[in-house]
Amino acid sequence: MKRLTLIFGIISLIRAYNIDIDSEMGRYFDGIGGLSGGGATSKLLINYPEPQRSQILDYLFKPNFGASLQIIKVEIGGDGQSTEGTEASHMHEPWDENYQRGYEWWILKEAKRRNPDILTYGLPWAWPGWIGNYTQNPFVAIDQTVRYIINWIEAAKRIHGINIDFIGKYIIATAPSRVWNEKTYNNDYIKLLRQTLDIRGLRTRIVTPDGGWSPMAKDVLSDNELAKAVYAIGAHYPGTTSDEDAQRTGKPLWASEDYSTFNNEVGGGCWARILNQNYVNGLMTR
Numbered sequence: 001m002k003r004l005t006l007i008f009g010i011i012s013l014i015r016a017y018n019i020d021i022d023s024e025m026g027r028y029f030d031g032i033g034g035l036s037g038g039g040a041t042s043k044l045l046i047n048y049p050e051p052q053r054s055q056i057l058d059y060l061f062k063p064n065f066g067a068s069l070q071i072i073k074v075e076i077g078g079d080g081q082s083t084e085g086t087e088a089s090h091m092h093e094p095w096d097e098n099y100q101r102g103y104e105w106w107i108l109k110e111a112k113r114r115n116p117d118i119l120t121y122g123l124p125w126a127w128p129g130w131i132g133n134y135t136q137n138p139f140v141a142i143d144q145t146v147r148y149i150i151n152w153i154e155a156a157k158r159i160h161g162i163n164i165d166f167i168g169k170y171i172i173a174t175a176p177s178r179v180w181n182e183k184t185y186n187n188d189y190i191k192l193l194r195q196t197l198d199i200r201g202l203r204t205r206i207v208t209p210d211g212g213w214s215p216m217a218k219d220v221l222s223d224n225e226l227a228k229a230v231y232a233i234g235a236h237y238p239g240t241t242s243d244e245d246a247q248r249t250g251k252p253l254w255a256s257e258d259y260s261t262f263n264n265e266v267g268g269g270c271w272a273r274i275l276n277q278n279y280v281n282g283l284m285t286r
Contacts, residue, residue: 030286037075039085061114073121080126099155123168194229205231217245240277
């Protein structure tokens with residue numbers, strides 16, 4: 001058994017601490033990220049005057065300064081109300097493509113300009129009506145849905161020079177009568193998306209379900225093809241805990257959307273507490 005002895009001298013008091021370096025280490029901590037999505041969370045930032053706008057962006061994205069975010073997650077606009085507003089889709093119709101719409105491209109480029117190593121994450125909140133042949137179900141024709149997402153990922157690189165590191169799964173229906181927020185996913189879609197990413201030579205990894213731990217964790221445990229397709233299991237507002245099935249998958253576990261106390265006086269401390277509790281209690285690494 002290998003042992004490492006550290007000697008600490010405090011005035012005349014010397015203590016020896018034995019650390020077993022053969023014992024199992026904890027999960028690697030992946031970092032802390034920020035989210036621009038939900039229809040309007042960053043909408044006004046692009047209109048701020050200088051130098052205030054650049055100062056805010058510096059506080060968010062510059063390494064070793066301010067928040068020093070290590071991942072930036074943005075909404076893939078879907079022409080639908082997605083909590084606080086509506087973000088325009090890159091494909092209003094199957095024949096319509098425009099990869100300059102909206103402000104998320106700007107956010108991504110500003111983040112990358114300040115930290116070229118920052119990781120990027122795209123996530124659809126809503127879908128334009130044509131996805132799913134106007135049935136309000138994006139999984140009626142999963143080839144359409146996969147093409148829609150692949151087009152966005154490829155355009156990010158081709159037009160904006162940004163590699164998308166992660167793609168998520170999140171569903172809000174295209175009409176108020178059908179709300180699937182954080183509830184619905186489709187394993188065939190996830191598998192086809194992974195296959196298509198591989199065929200197109202895209203190394204973007206899939207995080208799913210961007211909702212709760214189950215039943216996704218159970219499905220990953222029982223479906224080898226699905227397990228290969230999924231990189232990480234992401235939960236929203238997990239309450240600092242993850243369930244046993246999620247841990248058994250061996251996948252990275254992420255709090256892929258989370259929130260703490262809003263308070264100008266003590267909010268930072270509350271945020272730090274929940275981040276630490278997520279890792280210690282729930283084994284969540286991002």
